[in-house]
Amino acid sequence: MISVVIPTYDRPDLLKETLSSLAKCKIPATYRELVVIENGMKTGAEILVAQLPEKLNARYMFVKQGNKSNALNEAIASVDGGVVIFTDDDARFSSGFITAYAEASAKYKEGVYFGGPVMIDKDDPFPDWMEPLLPHSARGYDLVNERMNNSYLGINWAAFASDIKKLGGFDIRFGPGSSTGATGQETDMQRRMKQAGMKQIDVLDAVVWHRVTKASYKEEWLVNRYFKYGISKGVKKHTLKDMLLEFFNAGKYMVRWMVYLILLNKMERKKSKMEIVTRLGYFYFILKKSN
Numbered sequence: 001m002i003s004v005v006i007p008t009y010d011r012p013d014l015l016k017e018t019l020s021s022l023a024k025c026k027i028p029a030t031y032r033e034l035v036v037i038e039n040g041m042k043t044g045a046e047i048l049v050a051q052l053p054e055k056l057n058a059r060y061m062f063v064k065q066g067n068k069s070n071a072l073n074e075a076i077a078s079v080d081g082g083v084v085i086f087t088d089d090d091a092r093f094s095s096g097f098i099t100a101y102a103e104a105s106a107k108y109k110e111g112v113y114f115g116g117p118v119m120i121d122k123d124d125p126f127p128d129w130m131e132p133l134l135p136h137s138a139r140g141y142d143l144v145n146e147r148m149n150n151s152y153l154g155i156n157w158a159a160f161a162s163d164i165k166k167l168g169g170f171d172i173r174f175g176p177g178s179s180t181g182a183t184g185q186e187t188d189m190q191r192r193m194k195q196a197g198m199k200q201i202d203v204l205d206a207v208v209w210h211r212v213t214k215a216s217y218k219e220e221w222l223v224n225r226y227f228k229y230g231i232s233k234g235v236k237k238h239t240l241k242d243m244l245l246e247f248f249n250a251g252k253y254m255v256r257w258m259v260y261l262i263l264l265n266k267m268e269r270k271k272s273k274m275e276i277v278t279r280l281g282y283f284y285f286i287l288k289k290s291n
Contacts, residue, residue: 001030001031001080001082001083002028002083002085002098002101002102002105003032003082003084003161004034004085004098005034005035005076005079005084005085006018006019006022006037006088007037007038007089008038008045008089009038009040009066009068009089009176010040010043011089011090012045012048014090015036015048015089016048017211018089019036019049019052022034022093023052023053024093024095025096025097026095026099027055027056027098027099030082030102030106031057031102032082033058033059033079034049034052034056034057034058035058035061035078035079036048036058037060037061037063037071037072037074038060038062038063039062039063039064039065039066039067039070039177040067042062045060046060046062061074061075061078065177066176067175067177067178068175068176068177068178068185069169069170069171069174069175069185070170070177072170076161076169077165077169081161081162082161083101083102083105083114083158083159083160083161084158084161084164085157085158086156086157086159086186087156088154090155090210090211091155091208091210091211092209092211094205094207094208096205096206097116097208100116100203100204101114101158101203104201105158105160108160109160110162110163111160111197112159112160112198112199112200112201113157113158113159113160113163113193113198114157114201114202114206115143115151115153115156115201115203116157116205116207116208117140117143117156117208118140118141118153118155118156118207118209118210119207119209120138120139120209120210120212121209122212123214126138126217129266129270130217130219130222132267133222133270133274134216134222135225136148136153138212138216143204148187150191150194151191152190153186154185154186155208156206156207156208157186158203159189159193163193163198164189167192167196170185170186170189171188173235174188174232180285181231182228182232182234182285183225183231183232188236223274226274226277226278226281227277227280227284228281229278229281230279230280230283230285231281231282231284233246233278233281233282234281234283234285234286234289238285246279246283247279249275250276250279253272253279254272254276257272257276260272
């Protein structure tokens with residue numbers, strides 16, 4: 001059976017567009033339900049869910065804690081087995097999105113996880129210097145010419161509910177609303193799945209478009225993402241050996257930044273800056289953890 005889970009936090013306008021797109025998808029015979037789980041505050045998601053067509057069999061959940069990983073865990077706990085498709089509240093879907101996952105998962109019972117291509121909906125092109133530095137959430141991938149390292153974005157992946165429960169659910173130290181500020185709750189989950197011997201399966205016909213807002217066009221947004229990426233590294237790797245390596249890398253990229261400043265190479269200077277910011281995020285977490 002197939003369930004779709006959408007966590008949402010204070011974005012009713014984007015959620016409305018996402019639900020409208022999902023309602024246009026073909027519904028396979030093995031489809032069970034849509035779960036929209038609002039976390040942190042109520043901003044109208046319940047009303048939007050109530051207006052959805054019956055074919056989606058949608059239900060609304062709310063958790064007071066503003067933490068995406070916790071919200072996902074609550075949603076998973078409420079699902080009666082089968083495959084869960086995860087997406088976000090700022091997505092647009094191909095018409096065969098749900099059916100593609102249903103067909104790909106039909107011959108499995110557990111021990112695998114799935115993901116599809118992510119395209120980008122944006123108003124204007126990014127600045128030339130910024131494009132190569134963008135995270136995959138802002139530039140996408142087609143899983144043929146480009147992909148993430150052994151993982152899928154949270155906006156387009158799926159797994160068996162039983163497998164996620166076996167691994168203890170999503171780690172609340174990662175993702176929006178986490179106490180650490182770390183990102184990547186789905187990356188952490190998929191890393192643990194890989195370590196447990198689960199197989200990764202591409203579903204090329206399950207295409208999602210991610211809505212990228214104008215806030216992502218600013219260097220401040222990019223700096224914040226790299227800082228949070230550094231925090232995530234700190235949460236996962238904080239042995240003495242890890243810390244010494246990151247300290248060495250921080251010095252290396254500071255030297256590179258100064259060299260490219262002299263050579264007037266803007267692109268390489270920006271790359272070095274983001275690497276430095278990543279180490280700042282890493283040591284911010286280490287120092288915070290030690291206090």
